[in-house]
Every structure is written in structure tokens, then in C-alpha cells.
Amino acid sequence: MQATGEPGGAGEELGTRRFRAKREAILAAAADAINEQSAKGMTFADVARRVGLNTTSVTYYFKRKEDLAAAAFEHTLDYLLVMLDTAMEADTPEARVERYVALNMARLARVQRGEERQIAGLSDLRAMEDPVRGRLMAGWREVFRRARGLWGPASTRAQTDLNGARAHVLMENTFWLPVWLNRYDMDQLPRIEARVMDVFRHGLAAGNASWAAGPLTLPQDSVEGRDAFLHAATRLINELGYRGASVQRIASELNVTKGSFYHHLDAKDDLVIACYRRSFDTISAAQRLADEAGGSHWDRLCAMFATLLEVQFSETGPLLRTTALSGLPTSVRATMVDRSNRIARRFAGTISDGIAEGTIRAVDPLVASQLVMAFLNAAFDMRKWAWAMPRERAVALYASTLAFGMFDERVIDA
Secondary structure, three states: OOOOHHHHHHHHHHHHHHHHHHHHHHHHHHHHHHHHHOOOOOOHHHHHHHHOOOHHHHHHHOOOHHHHHHHHHHHHHHHHHHHHHHHOOOOOHHHHHHHHHHHHHHHHHHHHOOOOOOOOOOOOHHHOOOOHHHHHHHHHHHHHHHHHHHHOOOOOHHHHHHHHHHHHHHHHHHHHHHHHHOOOOHHHHHHHHHHHHHHHHHOOEOOOOOOOOOOOOOOOOOOOHHHHHHHHHHHHHHHHOOOOOOHHHHHHHOOOOHHHHHHHOOOHHHHHHHHHHHHHHHHHHHHHHHHHHOOOHHHHHHHHHHHHHHHHHOOOOOOOOHHHHHHOOHHHHHHHHHHHHHHHHHHHHHHHHHHHHOOEOOOOHHHHHHHHHHHHHHHHHHHHHHHOOOHHHHHHHHHHHHHOOOOOOHHHHO
16 A cells, blocks of 8 residues: 555645745735835735736735735845845955846846746835834845945945945945836847946046035025925935825924815825926936036036935935835826936936046946936935935045945045
């Protein structure tokens, strides 16, 4: 008589594989929903539809929507840790960063070929409720610590600060890649990877250029009324995501009623659109003022960086992060993306003119402009880092990551 243990064991193993496969499919669908609609906008019904299941089948694996979102975020964090650990196997900081970029590009190529699903973006981590939020933020801090470790141990506080800025710009740019990489044909991805790494390796400045830029004076917003709402809303949306920053929360931040909110704006979408317009107008003003000030195109680019980083590191006037776009209606989102693209093209124009005059290295201006957009957009998250040192020092350290490359020490030595 045949033993029952073996077939039973095989059956259990098959059942376990099926369970894992279905769970992974649900997590992949949740990641797509989070990227499109944010974690709070994701629904069980939408995830079930993407996987071809009914809602009850999804709740068998995840009892609450928050559990599913947390699992999707944890999957992303684990994925990042694996890539960072793999990159750390290389011998030098430059080789480690190069390997990390290559691993990200290879992943995105597999996504484009349909061989792998996109992982969930992490912009909504802070919008999760405790104790889940605490656990996820601890996971993100570990990811950041290992990313900073790509440059090896730091011997001074200045080196630690600089490596922190480098790690942040590197990570944010790899998160930004899916936004613009699909504009290129698949056979162009190796070229794009090389151009991205060229900027990371050598920066934008030609020769032995120095950083001596100060911020330009932008038009000042009012501290009352509508402008006050836009400032508060921008900061809360950046911290909590579009859906996490409720009208009630924004009103409470300003110690006013919801009725007062609607006196200034008709709806929450109107608020986000107004915040974007304010942010885009601020960037455009910095670009225009830098051109009006004259000087070389390197000088102008530095002035743009200094001015916009000063805004991002301030307590009152940050720019709205692009992650809030997922909460907007499709038609409005397209208009905002178009404005963002026009701003990126102006950065590309400044870089192109700088290449022609010899003050900026011969980089790919379109690729470099996208790196600049992510670098500026993500600076909001480095406010606490910046507040721990003189503002001018923080701006110079952060800007050096793209100005001179991620392996150049001249800002520390200055």
C-alpha cells in the first residue's frame, strides 16, 4: 500500500504555491491601484477586478484595505533592500551606484515587456495610520540607511550629511524613472541608463566650476487668506498624500472652519489644482528671474537650484510634490503634467545653451532635465536634514549631487 505522507505533502506544497501565487497577484494589482489612485483611493473591488476575482476572495488574503496597502508597501521595501544589498557587493561607491541604477533599469525593462508588475510607490507611507505607519517608516529608514551606505562609512559629520543628500537624490530619481522612461523605445533603455549614470558620475558642471550661487528674490505670497490655505494644503498633501490631507485636516491646521475653506475654494480638487499652479508659477518665476539676471548658463542653472531649494527647505513655502497627481481627475492631471513637461523643457534648454557655451558638460539635456525635476521635487523631504545646518550649507550640499556628481567632494572642501 502506498504511503500517504508523500502525496499529502505534495498536495500541501501545491496548495501553498497556489496560495502564494494568488497573494502575489493581489499585491501586484494593489501596487497598480496605489500608483494610479493612492493607497487611500485603492478599493478591494478595484483590486479584485484587476486580478479577475470577487471581493470576498481578496478579503480571504487581506481582511482590511489597510492590511493590503501595508503588504504592498512592505513588498516594495523588501524589493529595494534586495537591490541595495546586491549593489553593495560591488567594490567602490561608484560601482555600487552604477549597479543599483542598472538593477532599477533592468526591472523597469521587465515591466515594459510585461514580464514583471510595477512595485507600489512609497509616497503614501506617511498617510498610513499607526501602528502600521510606524512599522513602515522604520522599514523606509532602513532602506535609506543602506542607500547611504553605498558610499561607505563616513568619517565626518559633513560627509554623513553629503552622503544623505546623495542617497536621497539617487532613490528619488529611481522612483521618478517610471514617469518618463516610457517615452523611449525599449532599445533606447541602455543608452538612457548610460546617460543617467553619466550625470550621477560627473555632474552637470564643466571643468572646475564652483558653487557660489545665492537665492533670487521671488514674489512673496500673503500669509493670510487664500495663500495661507495653499501653503498649509501643500505641506499636508506632501506629507500625507492627496487623500490623507482631508479638508477638515487642512482647516484644522489653520484653526478655521470647513466653511471658511469653501469660502476660498469650491472643492478639494480646486485646492490641489491651485497648489500645483502656485508651485509651477514659483518654478517658472525662478527660471525667468535667473535668465533675467544674466551670466553664463551655468550661473543661471545654479541660481535656479539655489532659489528653488531655498523654497523647499523653508518652513512655509514648499512646492507641491507630483505624487498628488494620482488623486486628480484624468483631464486635470493631463493639464498639470503638460505644465510640468514645459518646465522640464526649459531646464533642458538652459542645459543645452550651457553645453554650447562650454559651461555645462555635454550631457543629454532631456535626461538631465528629468533628473533635475526629481531632485527639486524631492527636496521637500530633506527639510529636517537641512534645518540641522546653516541654510546656505544645506543648499550647497544638496545641489552638489547633480551639479558636480555623486562622488565629488569639492563642496565639503570649500
